[in-house]
Amino acid sequence: MTTQTAPKTKIKIAYFDFTSCEGCQLNKLNLENHILDLLEHVEIVEFREAMDDKADSYDVAFIEGSISTPTCVERIHDIRRRAKILVALGSCASIGGINAMKNLQPIEDVREIVYGEDKYLFPTLPAMPLSAIVKVDYEIHGCPMSIPEFLQVFKALAMGKAPIKPDSPVCVECKLRENECLFDRGMVCLGPITRSGCDAICPSFGQFCTGCRGLVPNPNKNAMLDILTDHGLSLQEAEKRLLLFNSYQHPDTFK
Amino acid sequence: MSKNLDINVHHLTRVEGHGNIVVNMKEGRLEKAELQIVEAPRYFEAMLKGRSFHDAAIITSRICGICSLGHQMTSLKATEDALGLELSEQTILLRKLLVNGATLQSNVLHVYFLVAPDLLNAPSVFPLIPTHTDVILRALRMKRLANDIGDIVSGRAVHPITPVPGGFTKIPSVGELKEIRRRLVEEGIPDVLETVKTVKALAGGIPNFVRETEYISLKDKNEYALYEGDIYSSDTGITDVHDYRSITNEFVVPHSTSKHAKNARSSYMVGALARWNNNYSQLTDTALKAAEELGLKPDCYNPYMNSVAQVVECAHCAEDSIKIIDQLLEMGLKDEKPNQTPTKYGKGTGSNEVPRGILFHEYEYDRRGNIVAANCIIPTGQNLANIDDDMKKLVPEIIGKSKADITKHLEMLVRAYDPCISCSVHLLNVDFIDDTES
Amino acid sequence: MKRYNLLLQNIPDFVKHLQAQGEVLAPHTKGDNSFSFDKVTDANNVILDYNRTLQSIRKFFLPPTERLLNYSLTENTFTKVEIENNQRIFLGVHSYDMQAVLKLDFNFSDRTPEVNYLKRRENCTFIGVSFEPDDFHFSRSVGITVEATEGFDIFLNRHENGYEVQVLTERGEGIIKGFNALENAPELAETNRQFKNKIKFNHNRLPEVMEQSWKSPVWDEVAKRCVGCGTCNLVCPTCYCFNVVDNVDLSLKDGSRDRHWDGCMLNSFAAVAGGENFRETLASRQRHRIYRKFKYITDKTGDPWCVGCGRCAAYCTADISIVEIINQLSDEFEQNYLRKSAAPAEQII
Amino acid sequence: MTLSTQEHNPRELYYPEMAEITAIKQYTELEKWYEITLPGGRDLEHQPGQFAIFSLFGIGEAAISICSAPSKKGAFDICVRKVGMLTEKLHQLEIGQKIGVRGPFGTGFPVADFKGKDILIIGGGIGIVPLRSLINHVIDNRDDFGRLVILYGAKNPQELLFPDELQKWNDDPRIEYQVTVDQGSPEWQGNTGVITTLIPGLDLDLDNTIAAIVGPPIMYKFVLMALKSKRLPDENIYMSLERRMKCGVGKCGHCQINDSYVCLDGPVYHFPDIKNLPEAI
């Protein structure tokens, strides 16, 4: 009997990168144990970091990095036109991530701090997630993108179904793993309002959640700030911690 | 011989980040030979301002996913220097183990997936999977092992989790370390030896090009310097890490979003070849044997040999990791908490050898432990001027070749440096501009 | 009932005696300040003196993630999953956690008895241990004393030099047989440990309080502080809601249908496709959580479905205390309903 | 204390039975009708209003109402709206392929108690699906019941389900059938307006009329108000509710409405039983 839910043909995929550390791509290359299995289901048609080829169209484009220059804007429109499904890979692409921290300061100051009087040589825009410019079909969160989530989305796409989008907070995964809560170890953690899907990897390794996967839908930010200040941060420090990866969502970023 | 040449490699592939190679020759006179860095600027120094010392390494590790461990280590060292945080011996050993793992990982990735296709005339590693399955599986196995060192000790090889100012948030278990040791002995070392054979077989494809330059790296009295040491220049000798600015002398050039650097000459080189030239005698025996096998000799002035030096370092890192694990097991692992109580506030500098060369971070902290000023100097940035100088010497030497050949030579040259463009902002592209009959 | 005396120094031997008869699960230290029930590998690591484990022993009957069935996508067939029911001895269980297991027994055998849970409950022996109530425990307020022995086969009641061993069932006798380092002991004086944390009203009045609390402002007040992290659900020993997801292997040939713990405090717990969310606000979710513990099942069984372990408060990231919520609702009830009917306060408490 | 579980008669609740798709019709862009045959043509033995849980391996499960009457033998029908993962994949299946079935679950309409009564069907959108089972039951046992009044509302004419049957209902002299759409189209000649606009004009024998209501969540409030103003007694009203559902057997907790489980106590509810449940409507 033929398979009803398994894929029938290889899907064509392409990888692109914008302003980012390329850690998500690398993280993907780090799928050593899985990479040959993955290649069973896909044909990689474009991937600048690993190969010379270029392609005209793709079933799925995986895109890493934020939009932060006028050239980025042109390129992402072009990719969107060629891609049936566009997936944002990692925090930079899905929520602006670390890059968006620069948006918190007036852009001229930022350029001055880094390039001094030569600042006018390099044009820059506020750092934005892809969704600020084009329609994004799915997002894989995390900095770097979480491998379990990548595999989950990848498998769903290969099977032609919509991936599940995790919308509960990291605390849930912490509880499923029976981790000691970091607040009980005197640390402060963003897990309560950060989107899960990473398997609570940071708390499981004793480090606080930095919020790299973005916030859950309808986060109770004020309650979170109260928690952080109750645990010793000043309000300013608490906000800064919250903004580490989530500056793009902050109302002050486009002053 | 064509008198006019115009090469323009836009967004060079198989390097990390975005860069263009632009070479422009008019009537036999080289007008331009440069690596343009077009990566979007990221402004990390500005982002760091006002952040807590807990966040500094979290942020700077995001400068680059490939060198994330290197940035993290350097950042932690700068913070610890500034805040006067003492480290335990265990912490230092675990960090050295991590640095070995990251170097091994990065060198394997570069040699197998980015350089090897050039030597085999393939556009990427993917077509090699069916034809060279064993080699690819070996490369994947080595990368997995190297990454597992990262996963076990630091929680995650990319953007590591557990290393924090003053120590680690979680210590690996004895069982995990023993398992890594077993794999290093049973797969790691044999795979490295096989790698040496593979690379030796391909070494004929490495261009023979020589240009003497200044080599800068860390140097330590006790060991092959990757994590600890002073700055050493083959021209000017030892300099204290705190005086790094006297060595790097950064300057902005219009064709690069990444700053350039120079010391005694118009340019200098950092990375595996610089480390080899400066510190080869401190490598492990297996590494030295590998070097001999591969024909890498001290004071090697061929930048293409950087990839070979990386292979030699793979042997060193694997062997040295076994030593470190033995030392840790002998000491007995302690469940230590990180030391995060500052004894002072002020300026601090950290330096580390990352796969692509020497890296510097410098921070200044206020009395609440928040950053007032920050500066990061990245290896690829330091190499850029040297790459331009290499191209200037190389192009006239190979001008008789076809344009495609010249382009390939240039691309290979840039790749040999294993440039990390995200680091330097994100870089690379060769632009040939050719308006001759050729 | 037989009583013996077990000296502290003989505990490791006692654990070894148990290990000879089955898998022993007991509290161990976890992290800096926490405890967890785990399989005993070294008798010396068992901790009998602990405040509470992060997760109760429900995790052994309703695992955090559990495979419901395996399937083949290529064949479009499934295979059943074997459910383990080997001999297990739970050592060092507190009375409230035992009560929670009895409650889950009810939930999983009521109306549609579920083999997955029930089979895992076979062949279990429970050895209880007393505890010193801390700031969060309030089991007394829901009718469970420290020394409550219901459900246990053996109960260890702590005294100065060791434990008074109460052998409560035949199974308990069987387990203890052959362990010689026990002394016969006279009955301990009634200990009846005191709780600092208390619900104001007798628990049998709480359904009545809840009856009047649907529109209470307390829900909104709590919702302001709550981040909706679901911790309170996920650590509660009487919570058992779950989600089911299909997971496939990377080969895309085989997979499994798995269930994992879920919680009614979480965003999409009551959301359906199309966007309707039947419990959209944190206030309505808080109310549902509390009603699950003190009204809905209670109306049917007569018992509170909270066992007073204090976990939801102890681990709440926002320091929200269930006892405070109940007491605020009770205060409100007292003011709005009882004062009016002028009933003397003593009768209520 | 070990539990002697045998006395509880524990059951394997989560294993589906593999059934075959034996017929498919596409009604609208989003809705498809399927005939499903259990192994050996065994009857599902459901009551009108009950549902089953359908599954595809690798995709998941979903609760779907049975829309054929129990009198249909050897197979049963469902009608599925494509809204997400499972329903989307289900729409791609073809005749002869197999899907997993668990059930039937939940309460049905107590048709035995309806004998001799007038039946008023009020279906909004996809709510007509579970009602079709009841309608067909009444049609198949026509003499057991009084009047059969069907009010059916949809967003627009293209979304009307069971088009062939609608025509039959319309033509059958013993069925009083009225249909309305929220938004008409140029070809549409019938009523436009929400379904509640059809209620005031009804002439009902109040004590002898049973109303069965199924529709989207917001419809209930308005229909109930309209029926209340007609003075139809609450005891004569039945409705079917929908909630998120993961197990279908009263364990997973998702479908709870206050203390009631839709999968066990519903989906068909007698209105008096839920009118005091604040979360119900």
Ligand SMILES: Cc1cc2nc3c(=O)[nH]c(=O)nc-3n(C[C@H](O)[C@H](O)[C@H](O)COP(=O)(O)OP(=O)(O)OC[C@H]3O[C@@H](n4cnc5c(N)ncnc54)[C@H](O)[C@@H]3O)c2cc1C
């Ligand atoms: C008693 C009952 C009878 C139903 N009868 C029918 C019917 O006859 N025809 C029909 O087309 N639909 C019916 N539904 C709705 C149907 O169950 C959902 O549309 C379906 O679950 C969506 O699944 P999905 O995987 O395609 O959607 P997705 O969007 O991929 O999944 C939606 C998520 O919500 C969950 N969910 C659980 N219950 C529901 C629910 N009731 N509605 C929406 N999402 C839900 C799903 O499991 C999943 O997690 C009925 C629902 C119930 C409760």
Ligand code: SF4
């Ligand atoms: S450690 Fe962080 S993520 Fe984990 S439970 Fe505590 S607050 Fe939540």
Ligand code: SF4
């Ligand atoms: S644990 Fe606390 S903050 Fe989290 S959902 Fe429960 S009450 Fe809200």
Ligand code: SF4
């Ligand atoms: S509601 Fe809170 S106190 Fe009560 S049993 Fe659950 S976790 Fe324990």
